[in-house]
Amino acid sequence: MNIDLSAEATDYGNAARDAFKAAGGDQLIQSAEIEPSRRHEVLAPVFAELGAWDLDPRNSADELEAAAALCRSAGHWTVPYPVAERLARPVDLEADGLLVVAEHDPAGPVADLDLRWAAATLDGRRSIAAAHPSSEPPRTSGFVTRLDLEPVDHEGAGDIALGLVLPVWTLLGMLDRAMELTREHVLLREQFGRPLAKLQGVQFQLTDAEVERVGVEVLAKHALWSLQTGDPGALVDALALRLAAIEAAAVVFRIAHQLHGASGFCDETTLSWTSRYSLALRRLPLGLSATATALTDLTGRRGLPGIDDIGPGAIDAEVTS
Template identity: 65%
Template sequence: MLMELSDEAAEFGRTALRALEAAGGDELVQTAEREPARRAELVVPVLDDLGAWDLDPRGSADELEAAAALCRAAGWWAVPYPVAERLCRPAGGDADALVVVAPAAPAAAVAGLDLRLAAVTLDGRRYAATAREPDVPARKSAFVVGLDLAPLAGEPAGEDAEAAAVGDVALGLVLGCWTLLGMLDRAMALTRTYILEREQFGQPLARFQGVQFQLTDAEVERAGVAELAGYALWSVEAGLPEAVDDALALRLAAVEAAETVFRVTHQLHGAMGFCDETTLSWLSRYSLPPRRLPLGRSATQEALASRLGRRGLTGIFGPNAVTGAA
């Protein structure tokens, strides 16, 4: 079990970061919010040049890790495009993107995109999905719209189909968390820079012990998510039967960490952190869809508890933790 991405995947992630920065960086999401019709135009050519859609996360460990690195890079820049969902597209070419949804109120950040959508619920039921017309401006919705679901005609049955659906759920949840991890990385980086440059009482904010304690608490949360993200990715890669359990555990940790990280980073930025003049404001606002969809904190906790019952997790924090490396 290797918790770190391969050198090749990590380099692909760095290449994606540079390419997205050259394409506009923080301006990508700001322009997309002002001109929602240009969402795809702003991002897709960059991803095409990177060969993003040539990746098959289900095909090999290397491609799965490269997909995770790309999602993390997309999160860093709050890219206004469903990168993880497109990477999770079902095999066979029947859909361009796959979203994991809650059956009671299916929704996704896909407003205004010309994509053929598939959806899967946490219990592995698959649907064809159609995005509704947005009725709320992007500034308030972060491009989230409701979805209409229709059963797939001729959906295969049997153990193989069930295993594939479970794989869809685990992959969709895990890559979505890698996107959120990239947002947490950026929030911490922005705040470190801010407290080093901002002075109060004649010294940088970073010199104050209270600030150091707060930032340390947030970093512990972020680093924990990074570790769990590596484990959950390996769980998907290895095809473990508990991969969905691990994905839900990762999602719960990521959502909880996001609450801490954005609370601390906003506090340390002060009122400025809620103004559009600061990147943190944009990052925080566009972190809400991956934090709330398909389920928020409480619902994710309930879903995980329901799946586990009394048996508990079997991963790195469970009673049967894997201690060796492969």
């Protein structure tokens, strides 16, 4: 099992990060908050340059990894656009993107976008989704708006895992950035005549946050491998990844805000923007408790697969290879 991204996908993700930086970087989300209706217009040339919507993550392992890398780069800059949702678009419906939604009060971060959406619930029911006009400003809504669903079929089981995994890669990019910003902050700020980073308590907190971030990264790569191999447990892996990501995000952002102090909640600090716009990814389609319940319902008493499920022959092969 090799869960590392290919060199090509990594290079593509780096190119995407540079492209988003050149297009405005941190200013993208700030400008979108002021003029939300222009976010598609502003970002369309960037996605065209990257060939983002030419990626086919369903039928190519390489392109799936590239799509994940693109989502991570978008998260790094808090790009105000549903990148993961568009990359997860179904191939058999007339839709520009796919939203995995809750059964009750379906919603998605698609306000002020003139695009066609499909939606799928965890039980595989698919619909054509129409977004309501946004009733709240992005600052409080995170571009999330309610959806009206027109049922289509029950063929969405294959869509759900991909629709859950790619948004977590966006959230992973946000966790990357939160850690990066926090490291920079504690290296620059001084207390008692030395950088905050030299204090043992600060080092412990950073270590705790980094362990959480790395854990999500490993699980995110494993979930991609599960999708690539057509593993029947891909949906279980996707839900387990989402649950771990929500838990990790709470730890990472809590520690990042604590170490930034009051400035971490001010708009002059990039962390404030990253943290605020991570909330939609952490709450939709399901929050922490609902995700845990869905995972429990899906796995039942057998739990998550482990080494015993692989079989001794496969383990020996991995060890000797």
